[in-house]
Amino acid sequence: MPKKIAAVGTAANLINLDIIIPQNIPASQVPNSKSEPIGSHIASPPVLDNSRITSHRPQIQADVIERAHILWDCAGTNTITLYCLDNGHPRTVQLQCASRVCITCRPIAHKKLLARWMPRMQQLDASKLVLITLTRKTTPGYALRERIIETRKACAKLLRQQAVAACLQGGIYTVEVKPSLRGEGWNVHIHLLAEITTGAYRRAWASKSAKHDRCDIYAPGGHKLSVQSLAIAWGKLTGDSYIVDISPVRHGDKNQAMYYVAKYMAKPPQSLDPDKAPDAVLLYNAATRGLRLVQGWGTWHDTHTHYRFAKEPKRNPRVACEYCGCTSWISEYTLRRYPYLWDYTTRVRRI
Numbered sequence: 001m002p003k004k005i006a007a008v009g010t011a012a013n014l015i016n017l018d019i020i021i022p023q024n025i026p027a028s029q030v031p032n033s034k035s036e037p038i039g040s041h042i043a044s045p046p047v048l049d050n051s052r053i054t055s056h057r058p059q060i061q062a063d064v065i066e067r068a069h070i071l072w073d074c075a076g077t078n079t080i081t082l083y084c085l086d087n088g089h090p091r092t093v094q095l096q097c098a099s100r101v102c103i104t105c106r107p108i109a110h111k112k113l114l115a116r117w118m119p120r121m122q123q124l125d126a127s128k129l130v131l132i133t134l135t136r137k138t139t140p141g142y143a144l145r146e147r148i149i150e151t152r153k154a155c156a157k158l159l160r161q162q163a164v165a166a167c168l169q170g171g172i173y174t175v176e177v178k179p180s181l182r183g184e185g186w187n188v189h190i191h192l193l194a195e196i197t198t199g200a201y202r203r204a205w206a207s208k209s210a211k212h213d214r215c216d217i218y219a220p221g222g223h224k225l226s227v228q229s230l231a232i233a234w235g236k237l238t239g240d241s242y243i244v245d246i247s248p249v250r251h252g253d254k255n256q257a258m259y260y261v262a263k264y265m266a267k268p269p270q271s272l273d274p275d276k277a278p279d280a281v282l283l284y285n286a287a288t289r290g291l292r293l294v295q296g297w298g299t300w301h302d303t304h305t306h307y308r309f310a311k312e313p314k315r316n317p318r319v320a321c322e323y324c325g326c327t328s329w330i331s332e333y334t335l336r337r338y339p340y341l342w343d344y345t346t347r348v349r350r351i
């Protein structure tokens with residue numbers, strides 16, 4: 001009997017991977033080597049009914065691999081053409097695809113993220129910044145999407161707790177997801193770049209277990225946030241995870257700290273590979289679809305009054321037409337919907 005499985009965790013309910021793994025087939029008969037032409041395994045003597053299943057396997061695998069490759073790199077093929085309103089000069093603009101693992105689009109999102117948060121961080125002194133990591137225990141057998149949502153909620157609750165809120169007044173956090181190194185389940189953890197409360201200070205100490213320094217935060221009013229107290233609070237919220245870390249951001253390391261927090265955006269997890277683990281690529285993409293994995297809070301929150309870099313008004317750089325210099329554009333879709341807006345014969349705007 002063929003067995004239908006999802007190769008990773010029990011998140012099969014998320015996506016139907018349609019992988020048929022035949023049972024009782026000698027390893028030599030399963031074509032998995034790239035150098036081996038498809039079908040060469042048929043030369044070996046057929047074993048009972050399995051020969052039929054074996055012949056199906058490369059086809060199904062190829063389909064999963066193909067889907068993974070499409071998600072892996074859209075190669076910048078999502079574009080839209082804009083036309084300048086004065087003279088109709090075309091300009092092609094690349095759009096990001098919806099895939100979270102796309103190696104072409106992820107760097108664009110990463111750049112946007114840095115452009116958005118770097119100015120906020122640059123205003124602060126490094127002595128006001130700490131890096132916090134909150135990890136989740138890797139337990140196989142949970143649905144990845146639910147795990148991510150649950151972890152984010154726990155983090156939001158943690159940041160509202162009095163002891164934490166008294167010591168940290170804002171920052172950003174990112175949720176990083178990668179396949180566990182042990183090959184079972186997924187590793188979900190959160191990186192925070194946090195600004196300590198005005199009037200609070202941090203005290204660093206050398207850790208025996210970690211390669212880097214750690215620190216505790218002391219706030220006015222006798223509040224203290226230590227690695228131990230954070231671990232206890234995180235453990236209570238998650239029920240199973242106690243491994244946390246607080247480390248000071250050193251002078252001159254501010255940018256690295258931001259890159260570190262945003263690193264998950266720069267490229268997909270190393271252990272994902274559309275050739276080696278196509279099912280994991282599909283699962284990762286399905287599980288993270290539409291989820292917010294970057295969040296500013298407190299003084300760094302968008303709507304917070306402190307956040308507005310409002311002393312300098314926000315300037316949206318206007319894209320100018322390289323031929324005529326005009327800065328108004330109409331998209332190809334709008335044109336298609338409202339063709340009367342445009343006189344194609346004279347290429348002159350009617351409105």
Ligand SMILES: [Zn+2]
Pocket residue numbers: 073074075076096097098099102103104105106
């Ligand atoms: Zn893409």
Ligand SMILES: [Zn+2]
Pocket residue numbers: 084085086087088089321322323324325326
């Ligand atoms: Zn123009």
